Amino acid sequence: MITDTTPAPAPAAAAPATPPSPSPSRQGRRSPAAERRRRRAAEVWREFSRHRSGLIGLAGLLIVVALALLAPVLAPSTLLLATEATLPPNQPPSAEAPLGTDPAGRSVLVMLLWGARISLLVGFAATAVSMVIGTTVGMAAGHFRGFGQSALLRVIDFFLVLPSLVLAIVLSTVLERGVFTIVIAIGVTSWAATARLVRSQTLTVEARPYIERAWALGAGHAHVLGRHVLPAVLPLVLANTTLTVGSAIIAESTLAFLGLGDPTQVSWGTMLKTALDTGAATAGYWWYVLPPGLAIVLVVLCFTLVGRALEAVVNPTLRSR
């Protein structure tokens, strides 16, 4: 009975819920914004594609990311187990192991592939942490005045002058060992420069008259920061992000090399550390030392190339240089 009666009012209720007139016009309003965004994206891409070095960097990155993602398909993870290793240790490059084997008899190429996963993961995650902290603190330090601002600035200064490696070492020894700890340690120590950058951009944006107009319209802090400052700061942050990923990867390798990484996971840094610990580096087994080292250099270089090109696109004043 109940189910019989309910359908009757339902169409009546549905009719006013979908008023025909506002929705097309609302779409008509939103679509130019979407259209403009798409045009802007196309413009950025066109500008970016003019930088040959940026394109090379982007291509390199796409290849590395694809290889890292496909690692389980290309080389099953069982190949990483020292107990399953069938090849002799410290073998120079050959047909079975194109980059030779490590002291445990594992293929260096397989380790390199799997290492890329951890290195990239830590690089991206640590950068995300660093960017979120840096943007938030930077915007706050640029926006608020008085005591809050000076307090924030001193905090930024503290993290700027602090030897970040030492802090990261301390953090990763105090916290539980693992990839997550490394991410936190790198993220927490590398945001200060971003914060400074974002702060200066916030200051320039806030000097614009349209901010004054927003205040006069009755805007609060959240509105000014969210609607006006953040969209203006974001392009700069994005360009900065690509540059930071590179240094985060280096920081991860350094920490892993110093023995603070996750010993159960293969990363480029742990490979270098094992090479040193087992004497491969001093014994002249170059095939174990060079590949991870070169991989780090290449990926960081790619990120730098992309970052520089993006920076030039976002900041037109750099274009002529």
Add this chain to the structure above:
Amino acid sequence: MPTLEFDDVRIAYRTAGDDGRPVLRNAVDGVSLVLEPGGTLGLAGESGCGKSTLAMSVLRLLPSNAEVSGAIRFGGEDVTAMRWGRLRAVRWAEAAIVFQGAMHSLNPVQRVSTQIGEALLQHAASDYRDRARRTERITELLALVDLPAEKADAYPHELSGGQKQRVMIAMALACDPELIIADEPTTALDVIVQAQVLEVLTGLVRERGLSLLLISHDLSVLAATCDRICVMQHGRVVEEGPARQVMADPQHPHTQALAAAFPEVGDPDSRLRLPGYTAPRPAVVPGSDDAARAGHAGPGASPGEVVVAADGLTVRYQGRGGPVTAVDDVSLECRAGEIVALVGQSGSGKTTLARSILGLQRPTSGAVRFRGQPLPTRRKELLAFRRAVQFVLQDPSAALNPRHTVYEAVAEGPRLHGLGGDEEEIVARALAAAELSPPERFFGAIPQELSGGQRQRVVIAGALALEPSFLVADEPVASLDASVRGEILALFLRLKHELGLGALVITHDLGLAWNIADRVAVMHRGRIVEEGTAEQVLLDPQHDYTRNLLSVVPSALAADRA
């Protein structure tokens, strides 16, 4: 032989079109002009009419994508055919340019003497290799532009705007040129300084027999300085003739519009009357007693309640050389349905006063009252005030977020105040009230796609969307073209009469006050020195400063008197 002769000059810029292919855009389209030795020629027109392009072509200072055809003869010699070495010799030594915006044309890290000396060393090195001779010449040049010799040791930031502009003129004079091209030399300056700079220029023309090519959008500036005026529109000369004739009896509609945009203070034809809108009011004989009340007497526009009032307001800044009092014990009442013009030079504290009245600047002492109550400091309690009192900023290009569409910019206020109802309708109504129609056409536009006048209308629409009872406008037309200026001012008048909106209009332009204001307050060094109805203050000024301000307004009448 004329100093300068343009013979059917055409200049086009090669730019990328919408489809990316190069397109030629005509900036100057067949201009022929002659400037005789010792003559002064004024070039008038709105932004984009090609007047600066034409002036820059004389010294071949155009960007490389410009294509010039026709002949530009300087002293009988074709500039377009000059060899590079000859051109360098002509630049500065024979023809010099005073650029627009002296603030940015001087090197901020060099002393004035070094910068003037540079021109001397570049073009007359043999005469001025000796330091003492150079110093002597620099002192002489500074004296020519009425600057004391000590200013030679000053850095640009230690000089005022007018002093910087005079340094630029001194630099232009350094090598005794035959021709000076001045591109909007006084645009960024206020009336008093403008008068000083123009006086220096006309004096030099008179005493040294220079030829002067003066570019300005302001016909009255040209009328006060030049013998002949040439009006340009869309790259063509639409009218040319003796200054007095062009001013008194303009033939071309564009010249008439330009001339009407800069009203004479005291001219009854421009009082509360603008091209496009005339305030409804009873017929009064200007100058009679009725005229003084005319502003208040318009039907449906009698001033209402006091919306905001400054009460003994003082604002002090911590400046470098000790505290600076920007606003000094100012009391001012602003009513609904009444336009108050706050007039003064730059640096007189007008803008600080406006910001304090808007609650954007905390006063050192005194108070701002909103409907009789002191302004609350908490944001939540301020909301009612923010709805009622709105702000229109000086430069509409900067006052709109370049990333936001017109719709978003206008809807910002209603969203902040959580106004109910159909947002789209509110926005459409506000745009229509600001005379942007049909409103739907502007919803998706971004500021960059609009003209200056349209942008200012969007700013005004953003204020109107909240249905305020009072507007504070800081130099609302200072950065707009002459014809647009009249339209925006007419909009203020219309809003007053049709919506009963009051306005505090801050301006350095006395003609604007005469155009639209009911009451005028004159501000000088942080104090209001004179206040009264527009007729009282502008026609019968009591304070010396007001008289001084009125006396320097360039006008055709003044030119007649001279």
